[in-house]
Amino acid sequence: MSRFEGQVAIVTGGALGIGGATARKFASEGARVLIADIDMHAAVANADGITAAGGIAQAIRCDVSSHDDIRSMVTAAVEEWGRLDVLVQNAYGVASNHDQSLGSAVTVSEEAWDNGMAVLTKALYLGAKYAVPEMRKNGGGNIVNLASVHGFLMAPKRLIYEAGKAAVIGMTKQMAIDFGPEGIRVNAICPGHILTEGLAKMWEGNEEGLKFFEDQYPVRRVGKPEDIANAIAFLCSEDASFITGHSLFVDGGLTTQLQEDLGVQQAKYARANDFQMP
Amino acid sequence: MGRFDGKTAIVTGGALGIGGGVARRLAADGANVLIADIADDAAVNNVTRIKDAGGNAISIHANMASRDDIEGMVQTAVSEFGRLDIMVQNAWGAPTTQITGSAVDVPEEGWDEGMAIMTKALFLGAKYAVPEMEKTGSGSIVNISSVHGLLMSTNHLVYEAAKSAVIGMTRQMAIDFGPIGIRVNAICPGHIVTEKSTEGRWNKMPETLDFFADQYPVRRVGSPADIAGAISFLCSEDASFITGHPLVVDGGLTIQLQEDFGVQQAKYARANEFQMPY
Numbered sequence: 412m413s414r415f416e417g418q419v420a421i422v423t424g425g426a427l428g429i430g431g432a433t434a435r436k437f438a439s440e441g442a443r444v445l446i447a448d449i450d451m452h453a454a455v456a457n458a459d460g461i462t463a464a465g466g467i468a469q470a471i472r473c474d475v476s477s478h479d480d481i482r483s484m485v486t487a488a489v490e491e492w493g494r495l496d497v498l499v500q501n502a503y504g505v506a507s508n509h510d511q512s513l514g515s516a517v518t519v520s521e522e523a524w525d526n527g528m529a530v531l532t533k534a535l536y537l538g539a540k541y542a543v544p545e546m547r548k549n550g551g552g553n554i555v556n557l558a559s560v561h562g563f564l565m566a567p568k569r570l571i572y573e574a575g576k577a578a579v580i581g582m583t584k585q586m587a588i589d590f591g592p593e594g595i596r597v598n599a600i601c602p603g604h605i606l607t608e609g610l611a612k613m614w615e616g617n618e619e620g621l622k623f624f625e626d627q628y629p630v631r632r633v634g635k636p637e638d639i640a641n642a643i644a645f646l647c648s649e650d651a652s653f654i655t656g657h658s659l660f661v662d663g664g665l666t667t668q669l670q671e672d673l674g675v676q677q678a679k680y681a682r683a684n685d686f687q688m689p
Numbered sequence: 690m691g692r693f694d695g696k697t698a699i700v701t702g703g704a705l706g707i708g709g710g711v712a713r714r715l716a717a718d719g720a721n722v723l724i725a726d727i728a729d730d731a732a733v734n735n736v737t738r739i740k741d742a743g744g745n746a747i748s749i750h751a752n753m754a755s756r757d758d759i760e761g762m763v764q765t766a767v768s769e770f771g772r773l774d775i776m777v778q779n780a781w782g783a784p785t786t787q788i789t790g791s792a793v794d795v796p797e798e799g800w801d802e803g804m805a806i807m808t809k810a811l812f813l814g815a816k817y818a819v820p821e822m823e824k825t826g827s828g829s830i831v832n833i834s835s836v837h838g839l840l841m842s843t844n845h846l847v848y849e850a851a852k853s854a855v856i857g858m859t860r861q862m863a864i865d866f867g868p869i870g871i872r873v874n875a876i877c878p879g880h881i882v883t884e885k886s887t888e889g890r891w892n893k894m895p896e897t898l899d900f901f902a903d904q905y906p907v908r909r910v911g912s913p914a915d916i917a918g919a920i921s922f923l924c925s926e927d928a929s930f931i932t933g934h935p936l937v938v939d940g941g942l943t944i945q946l947q948e949d950f951g952v953q954q955a956k957y958a959r960a961n962e963f964q965m966p967y
Contacts, residue, residue: 584944591906591941603930629867634930641927650918653879653911656944660934664867667860667933 413441414648419492421445421484423475423538424502426453428607429557432636433499434458436644438466442497445488447473447480449502475502475534476526485541495545497647500535501557503575512571519570531575532582539586543595551594553647556583557639558599560662580658587656596655598646603662605634619686626680627673629664691719692925697770699723699762701753701814702780704731706883707833710913711777714921716744721770725751725762727783753780753810754802763817773821775924778814779833782806788847795846807851808858815862819871827870829924832859833916834875836939852877856935863933872932874923879939881911896963903957904950906941 420437424430425446431453438444438461446468448454454470461468471487473480488495511523535556546552561569562576583599590597604610604624614621625632642661645651660666698715702708703724709731716722716739724746726732732748739746749765751758766773787796788803811832822828837845838852855875862873880901882891891898902909919938922928937943 584941587941588906588945592908594907596907629864630870630872630930630932631868632930638930642931645922645927648918650922651938652918653907653909653915653940654919654936654938655907655941657937659931659936661928661930663930664860664863664932667863 414644415497416441418442418496419445419488419494420497420499420647421447421488421495421542422499422501423447423473423484423534425499426450426457426470428609429602429605429636429639430499430501431457431608432640433501433643434468435461435464435466436637436640437497437499437647438468439464440644442467443492444468445484445491446470447475447484447502449474473502475538476529478537481534481537482541485538485545489545494549495542496549496552498538498542498546498552498554499557499643500538500554502534503530503557513568514570515568516570518568524571527571528575528578531572532578535579535582539590539597543590543593546595547593552596554586554595554597555643555646556597556599558583558601558658560601560603560660560666562599563601563658563660564666583658584656591655596646596652598651598655599658600639600642600646601658601660601662601666602639603628603634603660603665605636605639607636613689617687617689619684620689623677623680623684623686624689627665627677628662629668632663634661634663691717692921693775694719696720696774697723697766697772698775698777698924699725699766699773699818700777700779701725701751701762701810703777704728704735704748705885707878707881707913707916708777708779709735709884710917711779711920712746713739713742713744714914714917715775715777715924716746717742718921720745720775722746723762723766723769724748725758726780727752751780753782753806756813759810759813760817763814763821767821772825773818773828774825775829775831776814776818776822777831777833777920778811780806780810781833782810789844790846791844792846794844800847803847804851804854807848808854811855811858815866815873819866822871823869828872830862830871830873831920831923832873832875834859834877834935836877836879836937836943838875838935839877839937839943859935860933867932872923872928874928874932875935876916876919876923877935877937877939877943878916879905879911879937879942881913881916883913890966894964894966896961897966900954900957900961900963901966904942904954905939906945909940911938911940 425434426448458468558579559576586597698720703712704726788799834855835852859875
């Protein structure tokens with residue numbers, strides 16, 4: 412079961428949520444994992460948990476809006492373990508100024524645009540810039556970029572996030588054709604609603620609201636961080652060696668539904684069930 | 690070890706090529722496999738190969754143009770193995786009429802036959818398989834579409850229309866059967882080298898295969914094992930939040946902008962000797 416024995420993986424935003432589960436998944440399958448996160452406390456806690464479970468992981472503070480931090484993150488992985496095989500670019504770090512990032516092209520500030528695009532897109536360019544030369548030395552490697560269903564279809568008043576995630580899908584394709592000939596595959600994941608530690612808190616006390624959300628998914632549940640971690644592990648495995656440039660949707664079928672029918676279905680649900688709007 | 694221990698899988702067109710590789714992989718993962726094919730001898734050979742490797746499989750003659758054959762195939766899987774969990778709809782038959790040509794050139798009989806084996810067969814497969822899967826509370830269907838379902842080659846109306854329809858049908862089945870625990874996904878393979886194409890074409894023109902491989906960002910064409918690995922993932926618990934998704938397993942072929950790609954291939958053609966494939 413150890414698909415990543417002998418390999419070294421970096422997971423940005425690897426402390427909690429999707430990144431947290433991804434770090435644990437790779438470690439459980441034999442990889443040595445560098446958890447890069449701005450939340451050092453949670454990053455160290457996840458690394459400790461991995462170590463306690465018999466895996467190998469370390470934490471490093473990394474703000475993905477900092478060019479130096481991204482370069483140091485790659486250097487640290489290679490200095491510590493001698494190579495780099497997998498880079499999962501999951502951090503998006505806008506959490507701290509989430510409110511400023513919301514808005515249409517009219518309302519959102521230029522500063523919020525610059526900050527948002529820096530962490531959502533530029534960080535992934537820089538991550539690849541430093542990771543690819545290291546992967547070349549092994550004759551191959553895998554990069555997985557976290558896009559979103561928001562990179563494919565748009566929610567209102569979210570220009571920055573939707574533009575950033577759409578760019579991730581494009582960047583993934585570009586990197587796939589640029590580095591494919593050298594044995595480096597680059598894929599994206601488009602997650603639907605994933606119940607991370609943070610989002611679970613948002614739903615606390617509103618179980619009916621979460622049930623309404625679950626009802627919007629053809630599989631009648633929302634996602635878990637492990638759903639994404641498992642998909643990323645597949646993409647980085649030999650089983651996926653002919654898959655590159657692909658945006659893998661892990662969304663329980665959400666985006667396969669025609670909106671006008673879903674709207675009617677959800678309107679009926681709203682009439683038939685009591686719940687607080689999320 | 691076996692992620693499909695105790696489960697039953699049907700693979701249509703499971704004698705050779707992609708289907709052959711899929712049947713062997715699902716059996717290696719622990720499933721009891723029913724190989725449904727019109728090539729009886731080749732189907733029996735694949736069954737022997739699976740059994741020699743320690744797996745379990747049987748074969749049945751099933752023509753995807755026949756509703757009775759499709760119904761009988763599902764019944765046989767259930768009567769032999771007691772349940773049905775996985776169905777891989779890979780067969781596309783051996784059309785007896787001409788299915789190539791534009792809307793002007795292709796005969797109506799070619800349209801009818803092509804659409805019957807490539808699309809109606811998948812509808813009928815689901816019609817009979819889903820009630821059986823419902824009894825176990827879960828199931829997974831994988832329909833084989835193609836890169837030809839995403840982008841079109843000239844004078845292939847029937848094949849391109851049918852493979853596009855497969856993607857649409859996959860999404861439709863995903864939302865229809867998601868609430869009862871059945872996931873439905875599609876695979877869009879790029880060029881896969883099979884036993885038949887190796888013997889019939891590529892052995893005679895290896896330089897042309899090199900030219901084909903150069904068209905792929907990963908610089909190789911695919912093997913049946915590439916598709917089998919992707920299908921094994923889609924049918925596994927690791928993919929339990931993935932439904933309605935066309936997973937493109939094409940080494941990055943379809944992410945390339947055509948005009949740049951065309952120039953690249955023109956340069957290759959000037960620099961290398963090879964015979965045109967068609």
